Amino acid sequence: MKENLIDSSVVLFEVRCRENNLKITPQRTEIYKELLKAKDHPSADMMYKRIKKNLPNISFDTVYRTLLSFSEIGIADIVEGYGEPKRFDPNIHDHHHFRCIKCGNIIDFRCELYDNIEIPEEIKKEFYVTKRRVILEGICKNCSKK
Ligand SMILES: [Zn+2]
Ligand SMILES: [Zn+2]
Numbered sequence: 001m002k003e004n005l006i007d008s009s010v011v012l013f014e015v016r017c018r019e020n021n022l023k024i025t026p027q028r029t030e031i032y033k034e035l036l037k038a039k040d041h042p043s044a045d046m047m048y049k050r051i052k053k054n055l056p057n058i059s060f061d062t063v064y065r066t067l068l069s070f071s072e073i074g075i076a077d078i079v080e081g082y083g084e085p086k087r088f089d090p091n092i093h094d095h096h097h098f099r100c101i102k103c104g105n106i107i108d109f110r111c112e113l114y115d116n117i118e119i120p121e122e123i124k125k126e127f128y129v130t131k132r133r134v135i136l137e138g139i140c141k142n143c144s145k146k
Pocket of ligand 1: 100139140141143
């Protein structure tokens, strides 16, 4: 992400923190900035390893809890997953995912058709849909080369 995009996201971060009475600490700011830079939908563990370079005294638990609180206040997403460690997404706008079943890489893509995908009647009857995300699975370029 470009530097100015990070700046405007940090403004959103500060606004959301204030709205939700979450203190803006240097730790939280650092974790948020690191997440914004991430293109790989990192797990808490991956984030922890990156954050530790700048904040050697931080604990895994703090990183994990901070990421969860980011998703609670709507500045990060938790990627849908089943039984795997949670993966976090700094991109809170409409988008879809391609997931590689070999390396577990998750790649963002945009598709207007998918954004407006028809909700099946049986779902509409029973549930209130708040988000539409399509997940495509397969083998990524890197893995198919091997
Ligand atoms: Zn792959
Ligand atoms: Zn994403």
